[in-house]
Amino acid sequence: EVQLVESGGGLVQPGRSLKLSCLASGFTFSNYGMNWIRQAPGKGLEWVASISSSSSYIYYADTVKGRFTISRDNAKNTLYLQMTSLRSEDTALYYCARSNNYGSPNWFAYWGQGTLVTVSS
């Protein structure tokens, strides 16, 4: 069974940093592209970033480009999102999601339960 478990969320002040993690199990992590998607309270879904299976290809939404960094450690079956210069508009539930292949644009086949990030002073 595919499982994605996010962690690292919390309350953080504007301008500070936070690092999210997503521990994957139930599939061969190194074979699949991975993604971060967020959902602000009461709002819709917003794609944040994607990384291919070997980290060769990385893409970001314009809203986070230059502030967020997606990475992965295939040996640890873990996906990361380093978030810096956080803003109030980054407040959201952050989902980790698995693509259906190694790294071409794709649908999001599996989702974690999400980790909540709140940016507030």
Place this chain on the structure above:
Amino acid sequence: TGETTQSPASLSFSLGETATMTCRASDSVGSYLAWYQQKTGQVPRLLIHTASTRASGVPARFSGSGSGTDFTLTVSSLESEDVAIYYCQPYKNWSFTFGSGTKLEIK
């Protein structure tokens, strides 16, 4: 990538009826479109990919159609468990833009 437009924003039907919602991509995406269902307080669930292929375990009451820029999700024989927000997601290019969602309610 431009905006992805879903309509209507909400719709209400009686049990057993058929509901249809649409998704319009800003540019042609071929058949590269997915649909997701999100019930209140739950994680989004993949329903349809490649415009019309149901994901594993999705009932045949859910069907997708369309290509290019215009797509449709149809939910037939509506059940109370279908109450949710439905999102579409074109995926031809990187920089994914989800639609704003269609909220399905039962009368």
